[in-house]
Amino acid sequence: MNVSILGTGYVGLTTGACLAFLGHNVTCVDADHEKIAVLERGGVPFYEPHLAELLADAHPNLCFTSEYAEAIPPAQVIFIAVGTPPGKDGAPDLRYLEAAAHGIGKHLTGEFAVVVNKSTVPIGSGNWVGSLVRDKACEKAKGRFAVASNPEFLREGTALHDSLYPDRVVIGADEEQTAEVLYTLYRPILDQTFQAPPYLPRPEELGAVPLISTDLASAELIKYAANAFLALKISYINEVGQLSEKVGADIAQVAKGIGLDARIGTRFLQAGIGWGGSCFGKDTAALIATASEYGLEMPIVKAAREINRRQRDRVVEKLLSELKILKGRTIGLLGLAFKPHTDDLREAPALDIARKLIERGARVKAHDPVAMDRFRKESESNGRLAEVFCCETPEDVAREADALVLVTEWPQYRELDWEPLAQIMHTAIVLDGRHALDRTRLTRAGFRYVGIAC
Numbered sequence: 001m002n003v004s005i006l007g008t009g010y011v012g013l014t015t016g017a018c019l020a021f022l023g024h025n026v027t028c029v030d031a032d033h034e035k036i037a038v039l040e041r042g043g044v045p046f047y048e049p050h051l052a053e054l055l056a057d058a059h060p061n062l063c064f065t066s067e068y069a070e071a072i073p074p075a076q077v078i079f080i081a082v083g084t085p086p087g088k089d090g091a092p093d094l095r096y097l098e099a100a101a102h103g104i105g106k107h108l109t110g111e112f113a114v115v116v117n118k119s120t121v122p123i124g125s126g127n128w129v130g131s132l133v134r135d136k137a138c139e140k141a142k143g144r145f146a147v148a149s150n151p152e153f154l155r156e157g158t159a160l161h162d163s164l165y166p167d168r169v170v171i172g173a174d175e176e177q178t179a180e181v182l183y184t185l186y187r188p189i190l191d192q193t194f195q196a197p198p199y200l201p202r203p204e205e206l207g208a209v210p211l212i213s214t215d216l217a218s219a220e221l222i223k224y225a226a227n228a229f230l231a232l233k234i235s236y237i238n239e240v241g242q243l244s245e246k247v248g249a250d251i252a253q254v255a256k257g258i259g260l261d262a263r264i265g266t267r268f269l270q271a272g273i274g275w276g277g278s279c280f281g282k283d284t285a286a287l288i289a290t291a292s293e294y295g296l297e298m299p300i301v302k303a304a305r306e307i308n309r310r311q312r313d314r315v316v317e318k319l320l321s322e323l324k325i326l327k328g329r330t331i332g333l334l335g336l337a338f339k340p341h342t343d344d345l346r347e348a349p350a351l352d353i354a355r356k357l358i359e360r361g362a363r364v365k366a367h368d369p370v371a372m373d374r375f376r377k378e379s380e381s382n383g384r385l386a387e388v389f390c391c392e393t394p395e396d397v398a399r400e401a402d403a404l405v406l407v408t409e410w411p412q413y414r415e416l417d418w419e420p421l422a423q424i425m426h427t428a429i430v431l432d433g434r435h436a437l438d439r440t441r442l443t444r445a446g447f448r449y450v451g452i453a454c
C-alpha cells in the first residue's frame with residue numbers, strides 16, 4: 001500500500017521503517033528540513049537501537065520529504081505522528097496536529113484515503129481532525145477520506161521490537177471499511193507472516209497478535225488509560241518503597257513477591273527515582289484535563305503524579321542526609337536520558353535533579369553513554385542546566401566527587417570497575433536511584449551504598 005507518515009520522530013520514523021520493511025511504499029514527511037536532510041543522507045536523527053539497520057534494509061521502499069504536495073496525493077493511508085507536547089492546564093498542545101490535518105486537507109485529491117491518528121491525542125480528536133481536514137479539502141475530496149485512530153504503544157529503546165512484535169494492535173474507526181484498510185496494512189504483523197530481520201528476532205512464544213478493533217473514542221481512551229496505569233504501577237511501588245524503608249523491608253523482594261502474582265505482573269514494579277520521558281507526565285495530565293471537562297477528578301492518577309514528583313525530591317533529601325551540606329559539594333550523575341537505550345531527554349529525571357542540586361549550591365557533573373551531545377545542545381540556553389559539567393567518561397564524573405547518583409540504569413554502569421572509582425572520589429558514596437547496582441559489590445569496592453527505598 002502507499003503510506004505517508006507525517007512526523008519522523010521516535011514514533012513516525014519507527015512506524016515508517018517497519019511498514020517499509022514489510023513491503024509498503026512509505027513516504028516519511030517532516031516539517032524539520034534538517035531532519036529530512038539527515039535521513040536522505042542515510043543518517044538517523046536520534047538514537048534508537050537497530051533503527052539504522054532497519055532503515056537501510058527498508059531503503060528501497062522509503063523516501064523522505066518535507067513537501068505535503070509530494071506525500072499526500074498518492075497515499076492510501078496517511079499517519080499523523082507529530083508531537084503533542086504538554087500545553088497549558090495539562091491539555092496537550094495540538095498545534096502540530098492542527099497543521100498536519102490542514103496540510104492533509106489541502107492536498108487530498110479525491111482518491112479515497114484513511115487519515116490515521118497515531119499521535120497520542122485527546123479523546124474526541126478523531127472527529128476534530130476530520131473537521132480540520134474537511135475544512136481545507138477541495139469539494140471533490142471532502143467526502144473521500146475517513147479518520148481512524150491507531151494509538152502507539154512502543155517504548156523508546158525497544159521501539160522496533162515493540163512495533164514488529166506488539167502486545168496488541170488497537171484500531172479505532174467508526175466505519176468497518178476504514179478499519180479494513182488498516183487490517184490489510186497490518187496483516188503481516190497481525191499474522192506474523194514476515195521474515196524477521198536477523199537483528200530483531202521474533203520472540204519464540206509469539207503467535208498471532210491480538211487486534212482490538214473498536215470505535216474512535218475507545219481507541220483514544222485506551223492509549224491514555226494504558227499509560228496512566230503504567231504510571232500508577234511505578235508510583236505504587238515507590239509509595240510502598242517509602243514504607244518499606246521505614247519498616248526495614250527489602251523492596252526488591254517485596255516487588256518480586258507482589259509481581260509474581262500473574263494478576264499483577266513484575267514489570268513496572270521497580271522502585272526508584274520514578275518515571276520520566278515525553279509520555280507519562282503529559283498523558284496523565286491530559287487524562288486529568290479531559291476528565292475535568294466532564295466534572296471528574298481522577299484522584300488516583302493525580303496521586304500517581306504527586307508521588308512521582310516527590311521521588312525526585314527524595315534524591316536531594318537523601319544526599320542532604322548523607323552529606324549534611326550540599327553547597328560547594330560535587331555530585332556526579334550517571335545517566336541523563338530518561339531511560340536506558342535512548343537519547344531522549346524529555347522530562348528526564350536527571351534534568352530535574354541537576355536543577356535542584358545546582359539551586360542548592362552544588363556543582364553537578366554528568367555522563368551518559370549516548371545522550372551527551374543532545375544534552376549539550378539542549379542545555380546550552382536552558383537556565384541552570386547550562387552549568388552542568390559534561391564528562392566524557394564515568395571516571396571523569398567520579399573524580400573528586402562527593403557522591404555519585406545512578407539516575408539511568410544503563411547496563412554499562414552496572415559493569416563499572418567500581419574500586420578505582422571509589423579511590424578517586426572525595427567521599428565514596430553512591431545513591432542507587434534505580435535499584436540496579438549490586439550493594440555487596442559496591443560495599444566491597446569501598447562505597448557507602450544508599451538506595452532510594454532502603
Ligand SMILES: NC(=O)c1ccc[n+]([C@@H]2O[C@H](COP(=O)([O-])OP(=O)(O)OC[C@H]3O[C@@H](n4cnc5c(N)ncnc54)[C@H](O)[C@@H]3O)[C@@H](O)[C@H]2O)c1
Pocket residue numbers: 006007008009010011012029030031032035081082083084096097099100103118119120121152153154155156278279
Ligand atoms: N516517543 C514515544 O515513546 C511515544 C510512544 C507512544 C506514543 N507517542 C506519541 O506519538 C506522538 C509523536 O511522538 P514522538 O516522540 O515521535 O515525537 P517527536 O517530537 O520525536 O517527533 C515529532 C516530529 O513531528 C515533526 N512535525 C511537527 N509538526 C509537523 C507537521 N506539521 N508536519 C510534519 N512533521 C511535523 C517534528 O519536526 C518532529 O520531528 C506524540 O503524540 C506522542 O505522545 C510517543
